[in-house]
Amino acid sequence: MQQLGTLEDLPESYRNELTEQNLVPLWPNMRAVLPPKVPSRKTRTLCWDYSRVRPLLLQAGELTPMEKAERRVLVLANPGHGLNNMQATPSIYMGLQLILPGETAPNHRHTPNAVRIIIEGEGAYTTVNGEPCKMERGDLILTPSGKWHEHQHEGQGPIVWLDVLDLPLIYQLEGSWAMEGKPQEKILSRDKSFADYSAAGVVPSINFRRGETDSPMLRYPWGKTRSCLVEMAEHYQEGLLQVSYVNPETGASLFPSIGFGALMLRPGETIALPKRTTACVFHVVEGHGELSVDGSSVVAWNEKDTLSAPGYSDIVLRNRSADKPVFMIIADEAPLHRYLGIF
Ligand SMILES: [Fe+2]
Structure with a gap:
């Protein structure tokens, strides 16, 4: 050249x-x-070790009352993008959020789309436009752009979840803003995923209405995703065990910006992910192992850890356990790359 x-x-x-x-x-x-x-990439391969982050998050609970935080979050900032820019990847923001028993993170809404992945604790729920979504380990709870949401914790002990937002993208587009609101009135006793979308291809015959928005299902229970992967493992003795989270009515990705999926590694398995353009993040729901990127940077990870890796790279995941599977939730910018024609 x-x-x-x-x-x-x-x-x-x-x-x-x-x-x-x-x-x-x-x-x-x-x-x-x-x-x-090959594009220049700022996203660095790294692992946020939950066992080291958790004490700092609990300390935040002592240092900063909810009234002073509104959202008590430690942001997982990728240093490649500059810590102050709060980016895990070019378009993905991630943060670990803590709520203590009896606390409420007040009602608000904003332009960025958000998903939360529950890491620990029981007894909390997120109310989204009047629909209360129970928060259990590994669940995905959606709060799409513009929907009111508040978090309440009525259980024992702390509850911690991972927030995943397209905030960096919306911010760059000069479209990021939020609005506070009064506490919500619940219009349902439970989230719609509990009954309406609990089985693929089957919906209630009476009182079922197709969603009026792009996100009719707001809670994706981990138990269902996990058993789908286990079924796949029984059916397919080899090959990548991966599923995508989609709108149950259209099959589209959860958001136009960020795509979500889950994968399983069989005991002792090492897999090379299909090479792709998009950076991605991984959250470990179960198991422990290693991530290697382009054969050089090898990172060890354990349950509840969160990782990032750049696009245009060879990603290899290894399950270090000889007798237990690994389960991970992944997020990437594939929907956006597809839309832009650069995937
Ligand atoms: Fe929010």
Whole structure:
């Protein structure tokens, strides 16, 4: 590839005049924004070790009352993007949120889409537009763009979950804002996933109405996802065991920005994920193992840990246990890449 001229090749007086008129020459920067064949990636491969983060999160519970936090969250910031930018990947924000017994994270809504993945604790629920969603280990709870949501904890001990939002993307688009609201009135006794979408291809005959929004199902119980993967493992003796979370009425991804999935590693299994353009994050629901990216950076992980990896890379996951499976929830920017035609 041809070497292009640098900024230093230009006379200082010329450069100053360009700056004065808010102009920038493209050629000194062109290779940086259009590198040959592989994009430059800021997303670093890393693991947020839950056993080390948890004490700090509980300390936040002592240091900062809910009234002073509104959302008590430690953000999982990928240093490759700059810690203050609060990005796990270019489009994905992740944070670990803590609620203590009796606390409520007050009602609000915002433009970014959010999913929470429950890590520990029982007895909490998220109310989304009047629909109370029980929060159990490994469940996905959706609070899509614009929907009111509040979190209440009526159980014992702390509850912790992983928030996954498309906040960096919406923020970059200068579209990120929030609004506070009064506590919600519940219009259902339970989430619709409890009955309406509890079995694939089957819905109640009476009183069932198709969702009026792109997210008719707000809670994806972990138990159902897990048993689907276990069924697949019994059926397929080899090959990747992976499922996608979709809108049960249309089969579309949960959000246009971030896609979610779950995967299982058989005991002792090592798998190479299909090579893809998008960066991704992993949350370990069960098991322990290793992540290797491009054969070099090898990261060990345990249950409840969360990981990130860049796109355009060879990702290999290894289950270190000889007798127990691994289960992970993954999120990536594939829906957006597909929409943009860069997947
Ligand atoms: Fe929120």
